[in-house]
Amino acid sequence: MKKETVSRFSVSLPPSLLRQLDEMSGEKGYDNRSLAIADMIRNHLVEHRQKSGNEDIAGTITLVYDHHKQHVQETLTDIQHDHHDVILSTVHVHLDHHNCLEVLLVRGKAGVIRKIADELITAKGVKHGKLTVTTTGKDLPS
Ligand code: NI
Incomplete structure (x- = not known):
């Protein structure tokens, strides 16, 4: 710019x-x-x-869940495969015997990202989830 x-x-x-x-x-x-x-x-x-659905945004979706809970891992993986076009990368950390921390890097239309985040965060077995949004940087002067 x-x-x-x-x-x-x-x-x-x-x-x-x-x-x-x-x-x-x-x-x-x-x-x-x-x-x-x-x-x-x-x-x-x-x-x-x-807050406006058509803007391009980047961000992270953070999830904490117990991988022993039935189907939670499958559910989260299915949702992520459905949206592979906006999920750029995923980091998975085994916090302890039960708990997993997963962070997804996302980029896409605000409305789409928000919907995916809601789906993941409200999935059964997810203890805590949070969408953090930032700009793609393209139209924001430094
Ligand atoms: Ni794990």
Whole structure:
């Protein structure tokens, strides 16, 4: 993406809010307020896009399950094979004798990813599941 020039705009804030912003920026290690605010805006844009079904998104689906529970492994594998086009990679870790941790890297339309995540997370035997969404980076300036 072509390097953009910066635009300046002024923002009016209550002093206490500005103080907290500066404290947070310092704690997080931002060099200046503008960098902190730009990251906050990017986060908001990414979150906003998660909610619209046709946007391309990337993300991870994290699952924890007991592989001794009947059919859970089969069910999860079947769902993943049905959606091989959007599941880029899978990591499986055996946490202990019973519990497995699986992380799926996904990329595709927001609505499709959300549906797959819901199917996996609500499958019988899954103890915990979470979809984390990020941007594909294509239309978000740095
Ligand atoms: Ni395992």
